[in-house]
Amino acid sequence: MKKKIGVVLSGCGVYDGSEIHEAVLTLLAIDRNSAEAVCMAPDMELLEIDHLAGQPTGAKRNVLVESARIARGNIRDIAGVKADELDAIIFPGGFGAAKNLCDFASKGADASIQPDVARLLKEMAAAQKPIGAICIAPALIAAVLGKEYAPEVTVGNDAGTAVAINATGSRHLNCPVRELVIDSKNRIVSTPAYMLAGCISEAAEGIEKAVKAVIDMA
Amino acid sequence: MKKKIGVVLSGCGVYDGSEIHEAVLTLLAIDRNSAEAVCMAPDMELLEIDHLAGQPTGAKRNVLVESARIARGNIRDIAGVKADELDAIIFPGGFGAAKNLCDFASKGADASIQPDVARLLKEMAAAQKPIGAICIAPALIAAVLGKEYAPEVTVGNDAGTAVAINATGSRHLNCPVRELVIDSKNRIVSTPAYMLAGCISEAAEGIEKAVKAVIDMA
Numbered sequence: 001m002k003k004k005i006g007v008v009l010s011g012c013g014v015y016d017g018s019e020i021h022e023a024v025l026t027l028l029a030i031d032r033n034s035a036e037a038v039c040m041a042p043d044m045e046l047l048e049i050d051h052l053a054g055q056p057t058g059a060k061r062n063v064l065v066e067s068a069r070i071a072r073g074n075i076r077d078i079a080g081v082k083a084d085e086l087d088a089i090i091f092p093g094g095f096g097a098a099k100n101l102c103d104f105a106s107k108g109a110d111a112s113i114q115p116d117v118a119r120l121l122k123e124m125a126a127a128q129k130p131i132g133a134i135c136i137a138p139a140l141i142a143a144v145l146g147k148e149y150a151p152e153v154t155v156g157n158d159a160g161t162a163v164a165i166n167a168t169g170s171r172h173l174n175c176p177v178r179e180l181v182i183d184s185k186n187r188i189v190s191t192p193a194y195m196l197a198g199c200i201s202e203a204a205e206g207i208e209k210a211v212k213a214v215i216d217m218a
Numbered sequence: 219m220k221k222k223i224g225v226v227l228s229g230c231g232v233y234d235g236s237e238i239h240e241a242v243l244t245l246l247a248i249d250r251n252s253a254e255a256v257c258m259a260p261d262m263e264l265l266e267i268d269h270l271a272g273q274p275t276g277a278k279r280n281v282l283v284e285s286a287r288i289a290r291g292n293i294r295d296i297a298g299v300k301a302d303e304l305d306a307i308i309f310p311g312g313f314g315a316a317k318n319l320c321d322f323a324s325k326g327a328d329a330s331i332q333p334d335v336a337r338l339l340k341e342m343a344a345a346q347k348p349i350g351a352i353c354i355a356p357a358l359i360a361a362v363l364g365k366e367y368a369p370e371v372t373v374g375n376d377a378g379t380a381v382a383i384n385a386t387g388s389r390h391l392n393c394p395v396r397e398l399v400i401d402s403k404n405r406i407v408s409t410p411a412y413m414l415a416g417c418i419s420e421a422a423e424g425i426e427k428a429v430k431a432v433i434d435m436a
Contacts, residue, residue, distance in 0.1 A: 012230060012238075013287035020230075020288055024242040024418075031419040051286035052293065068269035069231035070238055072412075075270065194290075200242075201249040 003035040003218050005211075006089035006124075008078065008117065009067035010041060010096025014194070015049035017063065019094030022134050022193050023070045025204050026092050029211035035218075038086060040078040041067035042114050046100050063100050078116045083123035087218040090211065093135020093193055104139045109167035111143040118144050125149060130187040132214040134207060136161070138190040142170035145186070154181040156192030178205040182213055189213045221253040221436050223429075224307035224342075226296065226335065227285035228259060228314025232412070233267035235281065237312035240352050240411050241288045243422050244310050247429035253436075256304060258296040259285035260332050264318050281318050296334045301341035305436040308429065311353020311411055322357045327385035329361040336362050343367060348405040350432040352425060354379070356408040360388035363404070372399040374410030396423040400431055407431045 007026055011017015030037045043064040048057045068075045083089075091097055098105035102113040113121075121144045124131055133141045138153035139161060145151050146168030154175035155161050162172035175181050177196035182189050191206035225244055229235015248255045261282040266275045286293045301307075309315055316323035320331040331339075339362045342349055351359045356371035357379060363369050364386030372393035373379050380390035393399050395414035400407050409424035 014290050019290075020238060021242050021245070021290070024239050025246070027239070028243070028418050028422055031417050032422075050283055051289075051291050052283045054291055065268055065270045071269075072232050072237075072239070073269050073272055199249050200246050204246055204250075 003087040003215060004038050004085060005030050005035050005215065006038045006040060006081065006086045008040055008089065008091045008101065009070055010094060010100045011046050011061070011063050012066040012069040013051050014094045015051055015054065016046050017066055017094055017096035017100065018070060018092050019135055019194055020070060021200050021203060022092040022094065022207060025207045026090055026134065026211055029208045030215070033212055033215045035215050039071035039075040040081050041075060042101070042116055043077045043079065044100065044114065046096065063096065078120060081120060083120060083127050083129060086124070086129065088130040088132065088214045089120070089124050090132035090214060091134065091137035091140060093137045097137040097140050102140050102143055104143055108164035109143065113144050121145065128187060130189065130214045130217040132210055133188070133190045134210065135193040135195050139165055141188060142168040146170040149186050151186045151188045152181060152183040153188060153190040154192060156195035158195060177202045180206055180210045180213060187217055221305040221433060222256050222303060223248050223253050223433065224256045224258060224299065224304045226258055226307065226309045226319065227288055228312060228318045229264050229279070229281050230284040230287040231269050232312045233269055233272065234264050235284055235312055235314035235318065236288060236310050237353055237412055238288060239418050239421060240310040240312065240425060243425045244308055244352065244429055247426050251430055251433045253433050257289035257293040258299050259293060260319070260334055261295045261297065262318065262332065264314065281314065296338060299338060301338060301345050301347060304342070304347065306348040306350065306432045307342050308350035308432060309352065309355035309358060311355045315355040315358050320358050320361055322361055326382035327361065331362050339363065343404070346405060348407065348432045348435040350428050351406065351408045352428065353411040353413050357383055359406060360386040364388040367404050369404045369406045370399060370401040371406060371408040372410060374413035376413060395420045398424055398428045398431060405435055
């Protein structure tokens, strides 16, 4: 039986959803480590950003429907996913992790969390199942689990984000782009990816190490 | 100076644009081979497909704007790209390659080609610069270059597509998913990827080999 690794997507595109490279590299690393990806996303609206202009369009899209692009249609509503189906869970980055799955991007440590994302993350932590978080997604983990678990995570070396993460009760550690931070006690793995990466191969190296660490722990 | 490899995108999502995994794996392989990706797409409409439902929505999107999601905003209108800027060019697959860049999906060998795509491909062929094509994209190459160059290409082993490709004056060769077909005379490299792949690592292996072959030839 392959290990089942949840991959929580937040749309399709770095500015309003999941960072596409990070999500695909996560899926590749899961497959290459002989595990099975279980893609999921919340059924909710997102505010569309034109990725050519870098500006909001004023239109809305659906997080689950857009995430299905990355998953080639093979995706579930996170509302129906329980921790006992999964051996581990991984959150790719992109602004969607901080704007759709929660509102950390605007609220920092006081972020509200999408209810099913919060529930599943708390279930995974309570079951001591490994959690991976890439790019800005460690901020989501910090906002959900900070008070109870005081996890150690990284988003690279962004000082403002580090302050907000520390304010959740979590601890931010600086980390180079090709490396990862492992909180062994809480079984939480994080890597900076495009918070620092200047090119896709830099992001890939950290993601490959982080996904392998999550799967080895599972 | 890094070799400059054009990557022609056709939207963002397997059913109405570029196959996202194939596009990202192409960008990764280019970077890991110490070359530079030059992403481009035509500024034109596409018919939106809901990737969760697998159905048309009736709405339209813009190919260049959607492709910018995969390129993280770093993308050019193909109308402004000339062959003398590039050392090679690669076309990832996805239905967008056969529905947006041309209408091979509905017209087969009689396909019309988006004018700038046709122009740039013909410029590259005339300059004997390497051309890579992934998944269904070799059908586009066949439709543009078949009469003049009679290229040998693969989309895997789909009999109907092979007949249509042969009808362009090109020659289809069957090929396993992890392998590639190299037409040395015309410097055209193709690999089946998701025309055959059952998982992302299968697609990745063929794409890594094909991109490396294109860059080595350039």
